[in-house]
Amino acid sequence: MVSINRESNLPLYKQVKKLIYEDIRKHMEEGDVLPVESKLEKIYHVSRITIRKAIDELASEGIVEKVQGKGTFVRSRKIIQEASSITSWTEEMKQKGKKTETTQLNIFEVFPSKKLAKKLQLTSGEKIIGIERLRVVDGEPIAIMYNYLREKFIPGFLENGLTKESLYEELEENYNILLEEANEQIRARIAVDAEASKLQIPPDSAVLHITRTSFLPDGTPFEMVELVSRSDKYEYHIKVTGRNKNKVY
Incomplete structure (x- = not known):
């Protein structure tokens, strides 16, 4: 009807x-x-x-x-990312049969902002490694990704660079780092001019802004990720289970 x-x-x-x-x-x-x-x-x-x-x-x-x-x-349907476990963006796209590539790769060392220092519980003077990438799927720019990693856990990363398409695969194989859990926040906002230009979308287009803080097995915060993705090409699905019912005595 x-x-x-x-x-x-x-x-x-x-x-x-x-x-x-x-x-x-x-x-x-x-x-x-x-x-x-x-x-x-x-x-x-x-x-x-x-x-x-x-x-x-x-x-x-x-x-x-x-x-x-x-x-x-x-036209092609939106890319849907399932938020049920910690997987790399590259792994997720490959599972969906998508052809991925990374452009505009930039790796740098930096002192963190107050926001990052608080999120990652950094000690005074501790530096982080930043990775900025434009993620392309089937020839179209889909997302801008920023990864901020605690440098002391990945010695030599700045010199060696990113040798694999998947950052998480790189961390696991070369640094023996396995991420145990993560907290994510998702919000919609309007793209700034630089983002719209990189993603090849009209100015003032809506984007999804996803922030993730990832933790090592002992609960130490290791990474913060910011993903800015096209809302016309990208959906984010979250799987939840039934709520726990507290006993009443």
């Missing part, structure tokens, strides 16, 4: 856009063709102009692609 609310302050084309997107998300795959405009008019009981505005917005967001003379096709 199509639900268009003509009393709503939300424009009709925005409502239609949302309904078409939900239909794509639930029932369609990459390469599927959308119904023609005349059929969409009948489905949603709106004008041809409203349908076209809705489709144009979906196209501008990269969800569909209009091909002259052939129709409107579903």
